[in-house]
Amino acid sequence: MAFEPWQRGEIPGPIKAVVINKPEMVPALVKKAKKPLFIVGTGALRDEFNGKFPIDYAIRIAKGGNIPVVATAQTVVEFKRRGFTPTARMSLMEIGGRLTDPEWSVSDNGAPHDLVLMLGLGPYYMEWLVGSGLKSFAPHLKTISLNRFYQPHCSWSFPNLPVEEWYKNLEKIAQGMEKK
Amino acid sequence: MSKTRIKFDELVTDLVKAKGLEFSVGRIIKEWEEEPGPTPMPDIGTFREWDHKLLTKYKPFYLPWCDLCCLCTFGKCDLSKGKRGACGLDMKAQLSRFVLLSCSIGAATHCGHARHMVEELIAKFGRDHPLDVGGENVYLEAPNIRLVTGIKPRTLADLEDVLDYCETEIVHLLSSCHTGQEGDNIDFESKVFHAGMIDHVSMEVADIAQISTYGFPKADPDAPLIEVGMGCIDKSKPVILVIGHNVPPAVEIADYMRNHGLEDSIEVCGICCTAIDLTRYSQKAKIVGPISFQLRFVRSGFADVIVVDEQCIRTDIVVEAQKVHAPLISTHYKNFQGLQDRTGDSVDDIVRDLVEGRVPGVAILDSEKAGEVAVRVATAIAPKRKKFKIVPEESAVIEEAKKCRKCYACVRVCPNTLPIPEALEEASKGNLQPLSELYESCVGCGRCEQEGICPAQIHPHTLIVGASKRRIAEEKHKMRAGRGAIQDVEIRRVGQPIVMGEIPGVVAFVGCANYPGTWKEVPIMASEFTKRRYIVCTTGCAAMSIGMYKDENGQSPYEAYPGAFEAGGLINCGSCVSNPHISGAAIKIASIFAKRKLRSNYEEIADYIHNRVGAVGVAWGAYSQKASSIASGFWRLGIPVIVGPHGSKYRRMLLGRKDDKEAWYVIDARTGKSAYAGPVPEHLFIAAETMEEAMVLIPKLCMRASDTTKGRAIKLNHYIDLHRRFFGELPDDVHLFVRTIADIPVTMKDEVMALLKEKGWEENENPNPDPTLLPRLVRAKSEG
Numbered sequence A: 001m002a003f004e005p006w007q008r009g010e011i012p013g014p015i016k017a018v019v020i021n022k023p024e025m026v027p028a029l030v031k032k033a034k035k036p037l038f039i040v041g042t043g044a045l046r047d048e049f050n051g052k053f054p055i056d057y058a059i060r061i062a063k064g065g066n067i068p069v070v071a072t073a074q075t076v077v078e079f080k081r082r083g084f085t086p087t088a089r090m091s092l093m094e095i096g097g098r099l100t101d102p103e104w105s106v107s108d109n110g111a112p113h114d115l116v117l118m119l120g121l122g123p124y125y126m127e128w129l130v131g132s133g134l135k136s137f138a139p140h141l142k143t144i145s146l147n148r149f150y151q152p153h154c155s156w157s158f159p160n161l162p163v164e165e166w167y168k169n170l171e172k173i174a175q176g177m178e179k180k
Numbered sequence B: 001m002s003k004t005r006i007k008f009d010e011l012v013t014d015l016v017k018a019k020g021l022e023f024s025v026g027r028i029i030k031e032w033e034e035e036p037g038p039t040p041m042p043d044i045g046t047f048r049e050w051d052h053k054l055l056t057k058y059k060p061f062y063l064p065w066c067d068l069c070c071l072c073t074f075g076k077c078d079l080s081k082g083k084r085g086a087c088g089l090d091m092k093a094q095l096s097r098f099v100l101l102s103c104s105i106g107a108a109t110h111c112g113h114a115r116h117m118v119e120e121l122i123a124k125f126g127r128d129h130p131l132d133v134g135g136e137n138v139y140l141e142a143p144n145i146r147l148v149t150g151i152k153p154r155t156l157a158d159l160e161d162v163l164d165y166c167e168t169e170i171v172h173l174l175s176s177c178h179t180g181q182e183g184d185n186i187d188f189e190s191k192v193f194h195a196g197m198i199d200h201v202s203m204e205v206a207d208i209a210q211i212s213t214y215g216f217p218k219a220d221p222d223a224p225l226i227e228v229g230m231g232c233i234d235k236s237k238p239v240i241l242v243i244g245h246n247v248p249p250a251v252e253i254a255d256y257m258r259n260h261g262l263e264d265s266i267e268v269c270g271i272c273c274t275a276i277d278l279t280r281y282s283q284k285a286k287i288v289g290p291i292s293f294q295l296r297f298v299r300s301g302f303a304d305v306i307v308v309d310e311q312c313i314r315t316d317i318v319v320e321a322q323k324v325h326a327p328l329i330s331t332h333y334k335n336f337q338g339l340q341d342r343t344g345d346s347v348d349d350i351v352r353d354l355v356e357g358r359v360p361g362v363a364i365l366d367s368e369k370a371g372e373v374a375v376r377v378a379t380a381i382a383p384k385r386k387k388f389k390i391v392p393e394e395s396a397v398i399e400e401a402k403k404c405r406k407c408y409a410c411v412r413v414c415p416n417t418l419p420i421p422e423a424l425e426e427a428s429k430g431n432l433q434p435l436s437e438l439y440e441s442c443v444g445c446g447r448c449e450q451e452g453i454c455p456a457q458i459h460p461h462t463l464i465v466g467a468s469k470r471r472i473a474e475e476k477h478k479m480r481a482g483r484g485a486i487q488d489v490e491i492r493r494v495g496q497p498i499v500m501g502e503i504p505g506v507v508a509f510v511g512c513a514n515y516p517g518t519w520k521e522v523p524i525m526a527s528e529f530t531k532r533r534y535i536v537c538t539t540g541c542a543a544m545s546i547g548m549y550k551d552e553n554g555q556s557p558y559e560a561y562p563g564a565f566e567a568g569g570l571i572n573c574g575s576c577v578s579n580p581h582i583s584g585a586a587i588k589i590a591s592i593f594a595k596r597k598l599r600s601n602y603e604e605i606a607d608y609i610h611n612r613v614g615a616v617g618v619a620w621g622a623y624s625q626k627a628s629s630i631a632s633g634f635w636r637l638g639i640p641v642i643v644g645p646h647g648s649k650y651r652r653m654l655l656g657r658k659d660d661k662e663a664w665y666v667i668d669a670r671t672g673k674s675a676y677a678g679p680v681p682e683h684l685f686i687a688a689e690t691m692e693e694a695m696v697l698i699p700k701l702c703m704r705a706s707d708t709t710k711g712r713a714i715k716l717n718h719y720i721d722l723h724r725r726f727f728g729e730l731p732d733d734v735h736l737f738v739r740t741i742a743d744i745p746v747t748m749k750d751e752v753m754a755l756l757k758e759k760g761w762e763e764n765e766n767p768n769p770d771p772t773l774l775p776r777l778v779r780a781k782s783e784g
Ligand code: SF4
Pocket: B069, B070, B071, B072, B073, B074, B075, B076, B077, B084, B085, B086, B087, B088, B089, B179
């Protein structure tokens, strides 16, 4: 599919996300980062495929890369049901705002973040807007959207993908992160 | 002294002979018993310092909805990633300017509405018509007006002075948005607050004018229950539909019917705030539903005549009305809709042209005439139209559904990304259930039916409505008519428990119907907090959505809960312009209960409310510019507002940093020393991702520095309980809200204590300061 926003009217501006053609890029980018962070929202509880949900991959990616996770809204419940405890629970707007502070880190006394992975941050347009806020006001960060649909304000994003292809990509990323 | 306009229909003197002459003279504002406060009629810069205090605590988090600015011909300018436009403006200033633009439009809309209303009511009832919003029960009749302007309005004419002031301020606010004016985002934000404050004054003018003249319920907790829902409309009668916010033409319809004995033979119903206000006038009128019901109701063909006034009317209403052969009457010069102005023509001629279909509609700028025309046309045309509709029968829905190619073009334009193709697939097999389930989450925007979207020429929204016939027939609910103000005596009763925190909060469900999911989320939230014995207020579309719900006993929340301003009450104040009764209740707590001086003493009262009145607004489906200005009026009073996910498109949040201890110090007015009060309330404006998150935010944002230990324990109990229910665990920030051991809810002591230990919590040495942000209110200093 073309590299265009999923919701047709959500045209950003001249600077748009680089498309992730090869999912292997993602583990490489994460491994290069000094202090990555993974934000997972309620969108990760939708779009079931073959008995799996995006949150299942989020857990593998986070564990594989030892990435701290911020769960938004009630996503935390599903994490815990799966035996995984996120580093923090925050509201999406709160974590978005926090990340504009170049000194802030989710772990006490930790180094500030330089890379943020996002998955399912509410409805499509909410992730779109938070991506936009970070693009302009968190210049110290790079952002990667693992959403099924193109998120033009992130530094990197998938294009709009059919669900099975998206899951294949999530699998490859999880495998890449799990490789020691 | 203020200026006023005087109109003479005919003036004859030795020097001039003029008709319709209008000129201005100075007018002395009548004095009244309360001593004037420091800031009568504040200008755009008067409260800059106060605003900056709030904006230091609650920092804007900007969410560019577009990277470009295209306001002037230097543009388009790309402002992303730290760039500045050709005029020097950066993205933060641009976004705050956009918020200001939105709030100025909102304030101007209410102010324009109020001006129009006051002029019309003066023409009908006279300049000296007294204002009365609740008789002996409401001595403090206009809290926002008195607080901001210093005027105590007694008659309709007094309201003109108030509007003169508001109009001046709105002009200055709007002019600040011009290229090459304000350049600092925080100063823009301060102007945003100013727009909100002016908006509440303007709305108050409109509502007290209509309450005083039309005999609306006057601060009545037992205002009658009226009918709401499409299923309530009696289609066997001629049906008149009114849409908008300015009620006088609808009142004239009701009067004409009453005067001609037609009350029981014609059905009058409405959408949006005109509907709410009409049911405050006539309990025979019915409410169809909120703004999102426009397309579905018009297309259902139930309405034989459609009468529109102003605001939130679909701008394609002429086209839509024509599709079902329903004549349209526009009653407002703000909203001609391209129709011919027939105000000067005879009623007989207009009726004939509409009934014979010679014109699609007419503009009639005389409410009385519009009322008569509407009734006569409805009576004459109903037998001809035979409820002509464009919503298909179920069998036709099934046939249409078979054409779907699953291209997802409709989904990609749907604001709520509804799963239309999946629902159509089921429908094509004869199962209409999934399609009809979309009915509750469809905001009725019609974007899925836009020209060129569907390659198979399917009209998804229309099919959703077609599949929902049974659901619609069952849409019969009850809503309490808007009661208007809160009585002074009610404030006296609840003032203390609110300020101490023993009533855990006042939650106001307000705003429009651009919901992120089913509208039922609003009544679910409202019922939850009513059961928890919060005071729950509501207005506008949210008030309708609350009514459109039945609990396990088949009752609407308005039947289940009392309409009094008390713990566990559910108070429908009325339409959009009734919102100042909610801000007014907070103001009255400071004035009536705490005896703070009210008159033109905004800063002190806002400081009181911010630190002591645990109120929070929830605008779950906010969509409009008016909604943004209503919210900003609450912000300047330091009252937090939560919006639904679509509210993130307002482009900025106002967020506190609970991890920054320095941000949460207040001054203890008793000693002048600074005291740590904790992050209360934590945010001033935040979009929640889900209803569950909003329900956890509400009790949290109701906490205030003045809570007694008992009050704080009650508030924490709700916060922890809801957090556990929806997030499955104890909140990890409880330690920030526990000031002393006595704050901990008894039943939760062990686990909370364990968390406090883990967090290294220490008891607050001064857990109950007399909190203020204003050094001038320190008593020790002034006494010394
Ligand atoms: S107003 Fe400023 S930023 Fe906007 S288009 Fe003009 S020059 Fe560019």
